[in-house]
Each structure stands twice: as C-alpha cells, then as structure tokens.
Amino acid sequence: MITLYSGLVVKQPLIESLIPEFEAATGTSVEPTFAPTSVILERIDAGERPDMVLGVAASVHGLADAGILDDGAVSEIAVSAVGFARLPGTAEPIDGSAEAFLDYLLAARAVAYSLSGASGLHFAEMLRSRALLDRVDERAIRFPEGLTAEALIDGRAEVAIQQVSELRSVGGPHIVEPIPHALQSYARFAIGVRPAAPEAANAFAAFMSGRSARTAFEAVGLSAPAAQAGTPRMEG
DSSP states (O other), X not given: OEEEEEOGGGHHHIIIIIHHHHHHHHXXXXXXXXXXXXXXXXXXXXXXXXXXXXXXHHHHHHHHHTTSSOTXXXXXXXXXXXXXXXXXXXXXXXXXXXXXXXXXXXXXXXXXXXXXXXHHHHHHHHHHHTTXXXXXXXXXXXXXXXXTHHHHHTTSOSEEEEEHHHHHTSOSSOEEEEOOGGGOOOEEEEEEEOTTSXXXXXXXXXXXXXXXXXXXXXXXXXXXXXXXXXXXXXXX
C-alpha cells in the first residue's frame, strides 16, 4: 500500500477512475486523504509523512526544497481555473466582464467560498483589493474546508466559488463556468514523492502524468500544464 495526501481539485477523477485503474494494473493499493493544500501542509508540519503529496505546485516544490519530498520526483500534472456555480434557472451575470461578475456577486443572496483552498484565498484577496469583501461576507457561506457547491445544492447559497473541477465534482444539477479572465487565478498542481517511499509511489506519480490521467483531468475541467486553464460552461 502507498499513501497519498491530495488536494480536493483532483478528488473526483482519482476516486472514480485513476486509483482503481492503477490498482488493477499494479496490484498496489493507494490510500488517499483529501484536503486543501494548506491543510495538508499543516499535517506535514506536524510530522505526518505520506508517500506522495499532490497539491498546489508551489507548495509541492517547497516540500521538495525542504527535503520532505524527492526534489527529482516532482511533476506538474494539471492546471485549474477558479470557477463559479449556480443552479439552472437562477440569475447569471449579464455578460462576461469583470464588472458584471462583481455586480452579480453583490446581488446574490449568499456566496459560498473556501477559507483554506487556493481558490478561496484568491477570491477573498480579489474582493479585498476592490473593497468588496466585507459586503460579500455579510451574506457569505465560508467553508473552513470542503466542497462549496454543497451549499448551492442544499440551498444555503446562490453562488459557489471554487476550482472548476471541485465545483464539477459535487452531484446535483448545477452550471459551472470559469470566472472572468480579469479576475482569474490559474493554479498549477503537482505531485511529489517522499525519498524513502516504495517504488510503487514513483510509478503512481508517473501514471498521473500519463494519457489516462490527462483524459480524466480534462473531463472535470482541468488543463494540461503546458496550456493555460480555461473551461467552457458545463452542466454538473
């Protein structure tokens, strides 16, 4: 068995196809733990040592620089855009401009976003820089961790903000789109392997850079590292 600490951004393709495919091909089981990258870093700082870490690329490279991961075994595997989700038939921005999107957020009954994930941190800073955070937070549903679209499906929020793939991974009818490019942050994700990890961990990391992984990532709105992330409207 090999252990993996992974960000939520790839949870759906890992659980639904990639881990089962790898296990069937190799006979090695993969035990995943999913959390925002910031939470993963806290657990590692506390002394936990998974065989592999999959998260925001800068953080994974930082773990390699610190010697926690093998500096020669870090691979960037996907790029994600920040997105927003809404239910079918509900209000939407009047056009694709940044101004229209900000007006849309201010008019929403409640906006759900994450306090710990890369998308939520970017979203809060983007609003803060425009002196809009306090106005949105008056009615916001703020997640310490987890999938914000759950608040959309259960009726607590009218708009959910998170990585496109994370929004897409929540069941139930909802529409997912990237936020406007002018407000966007494209996050790169990488996987790294602990120096003393079993050889199967290196095989899994290589598998995550292969064709099956790219296809699975594209299905949930993730782009290959060489391409800038951008996703069309998707029904979830």
